Amino acid sequence: MGNRFYFFVISIICTLCFSTAALASNHDILTNYRLHGIKNIQKELDKSLGDKNYWQEFLKNKDTQFGYIESYTNILLCDKSKSELLIYSRDQNNTYKLRKEYSAFTGKFKGDKTKEGDLKTPVGVYDIVKKLSKVDSFYGPMAFVTSYPNLYDRYKGKTGQGIWIHGLPSNQERDEFTKGCIAINNKSIECLNKNIDIKKTILIIKEKTNSRNTVSKETLALLLSNLYAWRYSWLYNNLEDYLHFYAEEFKRFDGMNLEKFKQYKQRVFSKNENKIILFRDINIIAYPNIENLYKITFNEEYKSDSFSFHGKKILIVRLQNNQFSIITEK
Incomplete structure (x- = not known):
């Protein structure tokens, strides 16, 4: 811990020394360190x-088109008003580019999900917590389980569970809406499976096309x-x-x-x-x-x-x- 923390502090010192937003000049930082030691410098850097x-x-x-993101390489964006699910992937320049577009079915009714059985797809920011490789044939070849209800959903008192991204029935008819899940065709769900690492993927579900992402x-x-x-x-x-x-x-x-x-x-x-x-x-x-x-x-x-x-x-x-x-x- 000691060595890691020391190198962390030194790396910040170097950043601040060469940043136009530096709180003090390189000379001031070194003088402060010489007179008072690393603890005094650490406090100033923590403050800065x-x-x-x-x-x-x-x-x-x-x-920053989706915010400030360090740990996700893929963004899934579901626009309920346009019935689509988009994949954005981070390229070698750390820029998120549109990679795939899928048509999607969502809940029967508009609006944010608030309670179990309301037939609405939630609006929010979710993790993909699990991939299910064996599901009932009604859900196609596989499904991805989302983190609904998330922390904010529970804060708002929302109920329900089992919001998935899944495929379509292969041998039976279905309505052009879901009970709250996001459904895409079976070739698309297999394509999605090949293109994301669920541990490095975030799902954003929005209701209005003109609502901002950036x-x-x-x-x-x-x-x-x-x-x-x-x-x-x-x-x-x-x-x-x-x-x-x-x-x-x-x-x-x-x-x-x-x-x-x-x-x-x-x-x-x-x-x-x-x-x-x-x-x-x-x-x-x-x-x-x-x-x-x-x-x-x-x-x-x-x-x-x-x-x-x-x-x-x-x-x-x-x-x-x-x-x-x-x-x-x-």
Whole structure:
């Protein structure tokens, strides 16, 4: 851990030294390090990661048509209003290009899915959690299981399950709609199987054709700077600043409301422990058909004297007045 963290800090120093968004000059950084050591430099660098200017420079040449994406090589985009499922794949230039287009059946009724049996296809951002190679012949040769209901769906109290991407019956008739799944013809589902790695694929389902997929670089810079400002307050035990990033209507994945969450965090922060908190594989995607709502995921490495964690973190945030508010997390 020590060597990895040291090289992580040094890599940030190098980035900042040559960035136009640097908080201090190379000379100032080296002088600070010479006089005060790595811990003092580390704190300044941690703080500077909350600077929007740094992220604007960082994002300048990034493809952000679907948001800021580090860990997904394929984007599945289902537009319910156009009855289509599209595959975008990342090329050697880290740009997402349209690769395949499939006609698709979706739920019988328009609108977002809210409860079991409403015959609607959900609107949202989903993982593909499993491939089913043996399914009833009604679903064609195979099916891909989505993560519905996701964290935001559960926060909103939505019910139901079993939202798949699947094929069509080979020996029987079917309606031109589903009970909520996404259905494509059997050649298309086999083609899809050949073209995606489900661990590196995200599914975006939207309702309106004119709804945006692209997130501006300025917005992404705001979100990333907020993410690291939140991390900074967490890392250096500033409870007031930390809680300022949580919405009044916050409810954690397990149902804990904001007041109980504050009490819990007060106990944790009162230990005043030194921490290591690293974020990797960050993804920020605008929630379809909802203004200023974003899903942020990343792999978190957390270590303190009393606790350690290494795994996936999910935040659902609302962006308002240049700051995000976390409405739920897991």
